[in-house]
Amino acid sequence: MDGPWTRLARAQRAPLAALALLALATALLAVLVPARIAAGYDRAAGATVSGADVRVEARADASDVGREMPTPSDVQGLGVTWQTALPEGLRDAVGPPETSVATNELAVAGDRPEPHLATLAWDPGANARVRFAAGAAPVNELSDDSDDDRGREIGVAVPKAYADALGYRVGRLVNLGERFPEDPLKVRITGLYVPVNAADPYWRSRADMLRVRTELRGEGVRVHTGTWLTDLGGYVRLTDETAERRLTIVWRFPIRSEAVGAGRVSGMAADLEAYHTAVKSAGAGTIEVSVASGLDGPLKSYAGQLRTARAVIGLTLSGLAGVAAGVLLLGAGLLAERLRPPLGTMRARGASLRQLAVPACGLVALAVLPAAALGAGLGLLLDAGPPQAQSAYAGAALLLAVLAVPVALVLREHGAGPPSATGRRDDLAAARPSRRRLVLEALLVALAAIGVVLLRERGAGAGTDPLVSAVPVLLGVACGMVVLRVYPYLLRALGRVLRRGTGAVAFLGVARASRQHPITALPLVVLLLAAAVAGFGATVQAALERGQDRAAWAAVGGDARIAAERLDPGAVARVRALRGVRDAVPARVVHDLRPGTGPVRVTLIAIDLAAYQRIAPGRLPAHPRGALLSPAAARELGTGPVTLGSPTFPSIRVEPSGRIDHFPGEQPGTPFVVVPYRALTGIEAVPSEVFVRGDPGEAALRGALQASVPRDVTGGDIYQTVQIRRDVLRGLTGAPMVGVVHGAFRDAALIGAGYGLLAVLLVLTVEARARGRGLAHLHVLGLSRRQSRALALVEIGPVLLCAAAAGWTLGLLLPRITGPVVDLGPYTGGFAVANHAVDPAALPALLGVLLLAAAAAVAVDRAFDTRHDLAGVLRTGE
Incomplete structure (x- = not known):
């Protein structure tokens, strides 16, 4: 059935298809980009707390431990109690308790020039992760009624590295505790062990169970220390001893990095404080217990990096959203201009407001809504990360903005009077701004100024405020308005200069650029925003790299440093x-x-x-x-x-x-x-x-x-230490959150460049047929194919150069304008970053994008070349 809707859709199939593709791509990116960044935040959170733990520790005399926890099951049962007392958010982020009991450092009896110290430990997890290179695992009876010396010994296993370094062998009897020679602790070495997997994360906090540690103490005296393992019966005998010996009981809850995300990290500090109070209140009988954790430093570091990342990436994403909105509005505006003649005809024939609205709004809705739904669905299926609420907000706002364009067109056509017969031109060089446009521009400038003031007053925490995050967009649009005001005057001045020249192509190109409809200059604003986003990212990345290099120099002091x-x-x-x-x-x-x-x-x-x-x-x-x-x-x-x-x-x-x-x-x-x-x-x-x-x-x-x-x-x-500056620098630049920031800047620059090229292609393609009719007359007058390609470059050149220059300049200034938000100290070891000069290596990338846009203009000119059918084109024009 060939009805009016079908005929209208077929006549406007090119802009409708372009608008549908733009809606699909924008909805897809609106879901993918925030989800990917959120996944990066979660990975960085997990990497930050990797290897950290929460520990409940009790230190008491052996006799007190024997009374309160006489059997190993009592110790492990208390670990379950501490696990139950964990706040819910912290409980979900930790693994099961790893129980261990260790003595204080005990002196090894013997006539040696250097002290040897040993710590006896019962650690079920460690016992299960070793194999014996010599001898066997210790087997101590849980109860011992024997009075002979052999019955009072405690069997222990010694790390093979410790035994090899200090000369211990299987079967050797060792007396521990020189402070009490009349009643030493007798231990017999039953085996020498090595780890099953030395790379197991379990050993990160238990390195002394695998090696001998030698360090200087007191007046430069070398002391050799290590940890020896015993079993359940060994624990019972340690607690049965009456000698003055201290035991440390540890219930360690390792952090499961895969269960920690950015949302959970923010509450872990409060959960730790609550857990401190809960454990202290519960206690373990007469033994005092406390909570210790290595999370405080990583959590503080991650919080600072996350705050800066959200602020900086928020500014970047807002600019990217502005670019996407500009391209969508450009596509909708070009479609609206194509719909004006048929809607004008319908109005002249007496069509009502509803009759005008149904085809105009219906076509745009049919092109945009299904495509946006498909793009959002694809984004969810790709599962780049947890879905973000801001994706829905941004997508809905963009769709409403696009759907508002045909509504404004219908209202304008319905309220318009008969066509004017003054013959006044409506192009870039002759158009005059209306009062409504002047008020809108003044409002945008005021909002941009207010956003900058709020941003600088609120400081580092201002990046989450929607108005503050929109500062790059507001500044970009305001700058675009200024450039659009100045742009016609530049074209006029350039036309007057070229008019005196001998070549016709340059003058004709500038003249045709100044005679274009104002809507065809909208790519200037889009390109300006895209260049500003790229310039901002390049500037911040260069400043970050310089700050990290300075931090590495400050840590090492040279290319390397050795110390002893x-x-x-x-x-x-x-x-x-x-x-x-x-x-x-x-x-x-x-x-x-x-x-x-x-x-x-x-x-x-x-x-x-x-x-x-x-x-x-x-x-x-x-x-x-x-x-x-x-x-x-x-x-x-x-x-x-x-x-x-x-x-x-x-x-x-x-x-x-x-x-x-x-x-x-x-x-x-x-x-x-x-x-x-x-x-x-x-x-x-x-x-x-x-x-x-x-x-x-x-x-x-x-x-x-x-x-x-x-x-x-x-x-x-x-x-003894050796520090290499490049290794320290690699640690700074390789931090998980640094990768998230760099990735966000890279993606934003690529997406912004893609949208900019799409905006140029959209205008060139939609206006190609009209341009072809104009060039047909010039071809009749002798315009060659080569001159036609040059003319295409001259027509698009002023828009590209003005947008790139203004946008890049704005991007370079944005870090200084948003100074309090762009605090890179958490990524540079606390060193302030003041040098925001852009890396010169970023300029070739900008030049490459401009060359791609110029190549697109030439390609479109070649695709719609009218030289092969000049007669048909000229008749169509009549």
Whole structure:
């Protein structure tokens, strides 16, 4: 049946199909993009708390533990009680309790030059994750009525690495507890074990069960420590002992990273506080219990990163939504212009408001609504992440905006009088803004100004406010309005200049661009917003990279740094001799020095600042007359000379001559003093750190460190470190939330560029036939095919260049305008990021998009070339 609806739809099939495809793509992206970002937030949350736990700990004498929890089942049953007391949100995020009981460090009896300490532990989870390389697992009877020595022994299993390093063998009897030689704890080694899977996350918090740990204690004395495993019967015997021994009972609840999302993280801090109170109130009889957790730091770090990410990505997504809205409105506006002639004819024949509304609104609804529903359905089927409410809000707002266009057209046509016979042109160069448009533009400018003011007043928490998040869109639209006002004048001025030239193509192109209908200039606003989104993302990413690089320098102080309690005097020479090392500077760091009066503890750093300038130029003040004090040290020590010292370090006189805000390895806010290296004399001038310039490799540096540490202090895990700046930088840039932010910027730039190209193609395609009729006359006058392609470029060129220049400039300024929101400190270790200069590498990408748009113009011109049928086109035009 060929009715009026069918004929009208067939006549407008091209713009209807384009509008349907735009609605489908926009609905699909409205579901996919927020869901993908939300999934990234959840993955980052899980990665942040990975390996963390919640622990309930009890420390008591062995006799008290024996009275309150005489059997292992009592200990495990209490773990179920603590699990039940967990708040619901925290309970769903943790695994089952991992119970363990351990003694305090017990001295191993024997005549050795270096102390050996052992901790006995009953850990069912660890026992199930080891295999025995020698001997067998300990088997201790749960009850023992024997009075002989063999009956009072406790069988234990020792890590093979510990036994190999310190010479323990299966069957050896060891006495523990030198403080009570008259009643030592006798243990017999029944087996040597190795882990079934050393990479099992279970061992992350139990490293001492797998190796020997050697560290310096007291006056530089090496102490070897480790943990030995026993069984159920061993636990009973430990609690039956009457010697003064302390036991630590731990019920560990590991965090299940897969069960933690961004929504749950926000409430975990409050749940922890509530759990502290609940456990303290419940208690365990006469034994005091407490809650310990390593979650506080990760939760705080994640909260700061999430707040910044939501603010920055919110600004980006709002700009992207503005681009999508602009393209949809452009498609609907072009369709409305195509519908004006038939609607005008219907109105002239006496059609009512309903008769005008049904075909206009019905066609748009039939094109948009099914396509949008299909796009949303596809987005949900792809399951990129949890569906977001903002997707529904954004999709509904965009659909309402599109459906409002035919309604406005119908109202305009129904209320319009007879066509004007003045012959006045209605194009870019001659159009005059109405009062309604002036009021609308003033309102947009006012909203943009209000949004900027609110954003800067509310600071970092302002990114979730809808009005504040819409600031990029409001600024982009306001900037677009300004450019549209200036654009006709630019075309007129350019036309007057080209009129004097000898070539006709450039002048004709500018003239045709100025004679276009105002609606064909709407891609300028869309392209401007897309360029602003890309410029904003490129600027923030460049600032983030520079801030992270600065944070890595601040942490390491050079390309690398090696440190120990004390290095050999020839350490610097050995490091300088390594392949890849270009320079090395020694430093001596001494902690816990005190002035003559007052309780403050200060860190002394002795280094040759002039030499350090070669390692890290411009990082520290050069050639000070005396000592440099951190702000905290200046507050505590004052501005006059002061003497610092300790029982293990001779006194040194410090004469302040300036301030220093940061020094590598020192936390902000800590009191430290930097003095020239020559201030140290004698034995105290032995370095403890070496700052390296170059790239010798971590293995080479570790080898030089081992060779440079005096034999009497080797093996200290805590006191020997090698830091590589690129590794620290990799840790910053590889943080999960950083990947989410980078991914959001990348997707926004690609989607914005795609929408911009679609806007250009839409206008070119819809107006191609009308343009073909105009070019037909020029072809008759001798316009060649090559000149036709050049004419297409000249026509689209002013719009592309104005939009790209204005949008890119706005994007570069947005980080400064939204300064309080774009707080990148959580991603840079707390260092403020003030340099928002864009990375020059982003400019070729912008140029590439402009070239694609120009290529699209040439392709459309070629597709609708009218040279093969000039007569038919000219007759159609008549």
